[in-house]
Amino acid sequence: MNERRAKGPRRRANGEGSIYQRSSDGLWVGSAYVYTTIGTTKRRPVYGRSFDEVRQKLDKLKGDAANGVVIPDRAITVGDYIGQWLTRVKETKRLTTWRGYESAARLHIIPLLGAKKLDKLTGADVRQFIAATRKKCLCCMNGYDRHRPVDEQCCSAGRCCGKHPSMRQIQFIHAVLRNALSNAMRDELVMRNVAKLVQIPTPRYKVGKGLQVPEVKKLLTESKSTRLHALYVVAATLGLRRGELLGLRWSDIDFDAATLQIRQTVQRVDGRLLIGETKSEASDALIPLPKVTKEALLAHRDRQDVERAEAGEIWQPHDLVFTTTVGTPLEPRAVNRQFDGIRTRAGLPNVRLHDFRHTVVSLLLSLGTPPHVVQAIARHADLDVTMGIYAHTNLDAMREALDKIEWDL
CATH class of the missing domain: 1.10.150.130 (Tyrosine recombinase, N-terminal domain)
Known part of the structure; x- marks a missing residue:
């Protein structure tokens, strides 16, 4: 009779694993708890025809675990x-x-x-x-x-x-x-x-609709009667995204140096307004502040000072440029609703607030601004985005380009 079998399995220390012989087929079985690839512990069995064989397998299993080799969890869905x-x-x-x-x-x-x-x-x-x-x-x-x-x-x-x-x-x-x-x-x-x-066809993206300068002027004229006129000026001159506009802080603006820093955004997520990071590292950038934008922001600051004084103790100091009348972050959908009224009064019912961003990029490109400069202003991570999605070429520009080709016929 096998000596190991006669004496029975040796009792192993806690955590060392266990070895026993199945009575049904005489196969030796060992098991120990090991870490799996999903970060949990799981009891892992090993099998052999003798006690020593199973002990060697079990020792290797535990040795691998001690050396950081995790065991795949094959049962996970x-x-x-x-x-x-x-x-x-x-x-x-x-x-x-x-x-x-x-x-x-x-x-x-x-x-x-x-x-x-x-x-x-x-x-x-x-x-x-x-x-x-x-x-x-x-x-x-x-x-x-x-x-x-x-x-x-x-x-x-x-x-x-x-x-x-x-x-x-x-x-x-x-x-x-x-x-x-x-x-x-x-x-x-x-x-x-x-x-x-599995290959998925690449969808054809709709090219953003850029506005003509007269259309932008119409919208900004209509927005003058609103308390957020400066927001639309910033959008139309710098091409900021909606979340970036709502996350802009006074501490991010240097009026003396005429610069503006994009550092955070305001967005609604899971029913809550959250102040978070910008879309990407490229979005977090320092950009120059045009004169017309600077003047609009200074006028807006004066307006906000009046609102702060009227609100008194209920004013919430978030340092945000564009806020409610008590200093809290603006609801993005509320801004959209206000812009709906502005575009309707301007006779431009199909225009979106984001079209200001497309307009800035397209206008700069049409004025001959080097693409890499436009990319920096728009804060795109990839130049292909600037040129492929936001670059708009109208029929007159194409005709002018083609007319430069002269043939001696």
Whole structure:
């Protein structure tokens, strides 16, 4: 009789692991707790035909764990892993960026792929997922008409509003899944990123609509009667994004040096107004302050001083340039509503506040400003963005360029 078997398994110290022989088939089994790639501990078994074989395997398992070699958790599902990945992403990404990732995962990825084993996910699964997502009814998915009686809701009795995710939305959802699986590869949970096997057509972006100078003047004339006239002047002359306008502080402006620093933004996320970082490192830049913009801001500061005095103790000192009448951050949607009235009175119902940004870039390019200078003013991280999305060439400019070609016919 085997000596080890006769004496029975030796009792091992706490944390050292355990070894025993199964009575059903005589196979020796050992197990120990080790760290997995998802940051948890898990009991990991090893098998062998003798006590010594299992002990060697168990010692190696524990030795690897002591040296920082983590064990892949093969039982994790796509939904569980994406939830853990989102927790990590939240620590490194802007909250608005994380909110987009979380929304794509919650509304699209997890409902269709969440139950699948992460290491069993295939390219065919991703293709089926993309095909199903394209056919989704956005009205039903977001519950837009859940307040209506069941028989009047979209897709009831076979009726559908026909609103489906756009190609841009499909691309974004696929990108979130692809990023999550790339992270799973780094965690050594999967051997390859199957989402990369599925090609998504690149959507055609609508080129931003630039305004003509007379149109800008109309809008600024109409805005003079509002308390936020300076906001529209800054938008029209510097091309700041809405969140950057609302996050601008007086301490970011140097009137003596005529410069302005973009350091933060104000955005609504999860029902709350949040003051956060700028869109990218390139967005956080120092730009010159034009004379007309400086004058508008100085006049706005005088107006705000009056409002502060009238508010008294209820004034909240956030140092923001554009605030409510009690000093609190402005609601982005409230700014949009005010601008709606301005554009309507100006006879420009289809203009957006963001079109000021497109206008500044296009106007500078049309005046012959070097592209790299325009890129610095617009604070784009990539020159291709400046030239590819915001550069507008009208028919007259094209005709003038072509007329320079002279042929001796």
